[in-house]
Amino acid sequence: MDILWELHPLTVRDVKARLGARSAYTTVMTTLDRLYKKGLLARDKDGLAFVYRPALDRAEYQRRVVEAAVGPLLEQGAGPVLAAFVDVAAGLSPQHLSALEQLIAAKRRQR
Amino acid sequence: MSALGSAVGFGVVFLLVVIAASAIGCGLLALGARALAARGPAAERRAAMLAAIVPPIAGALVVAALALHSATTIDHCEAHDHHAHLCVAHGGAWLARPWAVAVAAAAMVVSVGRAALLLMTLLGARARVRALAAVAETIDDVRIVDSPRRFCFVTGVRRPTIYASTAALRALADDERAAMLAHERAHVRARDLLWRRALEVATLVAAPLAPGFLARRWDDATERLRDRDAARATDPAAVAHALIAMCRGEAAWAASMNYAPPVHALTRRVEAVLATPDVEPRAGRGLAIGAAALGVTVAGALVAFVDPIHHALETLLG
Numbered sequence: 001m002d003i004l005w006e007l008h009p010l011t012v013r014d015v016k017a018r019l020g021a022r023s024a025y026t027t028v029m030t031t032l033d034r035l036y037k038k039g040l041l042a043r044d045k046d047g048l049a050f051v052y053r054p055a056l057d058r059a060e061y062q063r064r065v066v067e068a069a070v071g072p073l074l075e076q077g078a079g080p081v082l083a084a085f086v087d088v089a090a091g092l093s094p095q096h097l098s099a100l101e102q103l104i105a106a107k108r109r110q111r
Numbered sequence: 112m113s114a115l116g117s118a119v120g121f122g123v124v125f126l127l128v129v130i131a132a133s134a135i136g137c138g139l140l141a142l143g144a145r146a147l148a149a150r151g152p153a154a155e156r157r158a159a160m161l162a163a164i165v166p167p168i169a170g171a172l173v174v175a176a177l178a179l180h181s182a183t184t185i186d187h188c189e190a191h192d193h194h195a196h197l198c199v200a201h202g203g204a205w206l207a208r209p210w211a212v213a214v215a216a217a218a219m220v221v222s223v224g225r226a227a228l229l230l231m232t233l234l235g236a237r238a239r240v241r242a243l244a245a246v247a248e249t250i251d252d253v254r255i256v257d258s259p260r261r262f263c264f265v266t267g268v269r270r271p272t273i274y275a276s277t278a279a280l281r282a283l284a285d286d287e288r289a290a291m292l293a294h295e296r297a298h299v300r301a302r303d304l305l306w307r308r309a310l311e312v313a314t315l316v317a318a319p320l321a322p323g324f325l326a327r328r329w330d331d332a333t334e335r336l337r338d339r340d341a342a343r344a345t346d347p348a349a350v351a352h353a354l355i356a357m358c359r360g361e362a363a364w365a366a367s368m369n370y371a372p373p374v375h376a377l378t379r380r381v382e383a384v385l386a387t388p389d390v391e392p393r394a395g396r397g398l399a400i401g402a403a404a405l406g407v408t409v410a411g412a413l414v415a416f417v418d419p420i421h422h423a424l425e426t427l428l429g
Contacts, residue, residue, distance in 0.1 A: 069239035
């Protein structure tokens with residue numbers, strides 16, 4: 001994704017050339033195809049080869065990553081995985097939250 | 112076959128002891144909830160942990176005592192042949208009892224299922240946390256994630272790390288932000304996630320409903336204890352305000368999801384943090400000493416009466 005955000009559109013061969021000797025041609029082709037199927041890349045036919053470009057900009061991609069990761073993590077609540085400052089299950093109505101704020105103010109006045 | 116039969120027999124005894132002990136532990140926790148609450152969250156937390164870890168230890172001790180007894184008492188099996196023996200050498204008769212085989216197999220399936228579920232949860236969470244880490248910006252000991260949702264949490268057992276969202280940091284005043292981070296740093300210092308995972312593993316074999324009950328008790332008490340730590344490090348009102356501010360954001364999310372949350376959880380935390388004593392009572396230590404004394408007494412009784420206990424269990428189960 002980093003390579004295609006920097007420069008696009010690119011063929012599989014172009015991406016492989018930028019990755020260097022690290023990956024085989026078929027590995028790069030399979031990875032790009034998977035990213036296309038996930039909706040992260042768009043592609044057009046150019047002769048016999050596909051040319052790929054990002055379907056999302058970097059900021060939008062990061063927003064989606066965070067959204068996909070945070071939702072399930074927080075909904076698990078306190079547990080063996082994480083200790084959250086507030087559990088989403090503790091969310092209260094605005095009226096109830098205001099009543100709690102009044103309680104804090106009353107305690108402050110007592111001190 | 113005899114060894115497998117012995118494993119079934121001892122497995123049934125282990126299960127019986129663990130389920131009975133965890134049911135008794137949960138019952139005592141429920142009955143003594145008020146008394147424990149009066150002693151503070153440290154005592155509540157320790158009681159929940161003891162109720163989780165004592166049953167498997169007790170089960171293992173009973174099985175070890177019975178196995179040792181059968182192995183060292185030469186004439187044990189000749190003394191009575193009217194039931195299956197809890198014996199390391201002659202346990203084949205347990206395989207002829209379908210209920211014993213079914214109970215041992217069911218317990219194994221449930222425990223392995225719970226372990227697999229726990230493992231899947233941990234692996235799924237690890238992948239999500241890695242995804243967050245890749246896009247987070249680290250400032251001091253906090254990884255800041257750009258998100259419209261308000262959250263702040265600690266995750267990781269070996270290297271516990273604090274994650275906070277930009278929405279959470281923006282929503283809080285300076286003193287509230289300091290209070291929230293003090294709460295999370297207290298989790299890191301106390302290695303709470305390590306203990307929480309130990310509780311999860313200890314309750315892989317337990318009475319039905321006990322794992323969830325104990326985990327909730329431990330989680331609730333731990334959060335109030337860390338609120339207190341944060342209150343002592345900063346200001347109780349700042350902690351309470353931070354809790355409310357964080358919930359205001361999540362309340363909007365809960366409403367959008369048509370989710371009706373329980374009302375008491377946050378109220379209890381806010382009231383508890385406002386009543387933070389200057390020094391934490393050391394009631395939790397008394398509880399541990401009491402539990403240890405009870406354990407020693409039970410172990411002593413087990414050693415002293417191992418023969419009649421052994422025979423009684425064989426008569427009851429075999």
